[in-house]
Amino acid sequence: MDTKSERLRDACEKAAHAFHKLEPPEFGEIISKLQFCIGSYNYDKNPAGLVEYGFQALEMLREIKKKYPRKVSKELLAALEDSLT
Numbered sequence: 001m002d003t004k005s006e007r008l009r010d011a012c013e014k015a016a017h018a019f020h021k022l023e024p025p026e027f028g029e030i031i032s033k034l035q036f037c038i039g040s041y042n043y044d045k046n047p048a049g050l051v052e053y054g055f056q057a058l059e060m061l062r063e064i065k066k067k068y069p070r071k072v073s074k075e076l077l078a079a080l081e082d083s084l085t
Contacts (some may be wrong), residue, residue, distance in 0.1 A: 005047040008083035012038055012050050014076050015057040053085050
């Protein structure tokens with residue numbers, strides 16, 4: 001069953017992976033928060049943390065895409081946007 005919350009979890013996993021590939025140390029905090037919320041969601045199925053940090057990740061990725069268009073895929077942004085709205 002592919003619920004909206006599960007799509008959000010998957011999008012957050014992809015976002016964490018994208019931040020990890022970007023490597024700068026300023027992304028360490030968002031990576032760890034996303035990973036924590038993904039684990040928490042897997043345990044209790046409460047998507048509150050995914051929503052909160054999903055929005056933060058989306059805004060950060062939009063800013064990165066403005067500076068470095070090839071570093072963030074349109075598909076990732078679309079997946080986050082679709083699962084958050």
